[in-house]
Amino acid sequence: GAVVSQHPSWVICKSGTSVKIECRSLDFQATTMFWYRQFPKQSLMLMATSNEGSKATYEQGVEKDKFLINHASLTLSTLTVTSAHPEDSSFYICSAHSPTSGKQETQYFGPGTRLLVL
């Protein structure tokens, strides 16, 4: 299957600082990527849809000024957590659609980034 990578895999930062997480599609181009957040023992929650060359679409309740998304190329989307606070500590996962020869695109997920805000 298609490969999606994330960097870093984990990060610890101080409260008030900003953290950038990268999501890359390694062997395919992705015009759309998605960012999810997952708290312990819970399911993934969609945060936003990242569109190459245009503004991201945020889900209800997700602050766009706090979670900055940039999709500058067909293989890279970044999520920046600005002025991070301990409640932002979570597991952040990105995904991208890989075109298939079948009838519907398949979404592939990155390995996730563990963020701990002290």
Place this chain on the structure above:
Amino acid sequence: LAKTTQPISMDSYEGQEVNITCSHNNIATNDYITWYQQFPSQGPRFIIQGYKTKVTNEVASLFIPADRKSSTLSLPRVSLSDTAVYYCLVPRDTGRRALTFGSGTRLQVQP
């Protein structure tokens, strides 16, 4: 808005076949059903995708009845390493590509 319902948890033993059924009563005509596996602290891993009848790959089989209101993921001869959370997904909205994750099914395989 498509929504899926799965059992919260299931237990099995090594070597057994496990069937996890998911209901998706409001699935749209053109939507496919996709199943993912997730281990702790990892991103979901694609298992299988189907539209109707039966799909089989080297990992699992997916059975979809004619009305497509449900689907069953079948894992043959599970091992301890199959202990994970399994998610059944359909597109969030018709025409949108985002996926809405339900609670998933936590499968525990015992020796």
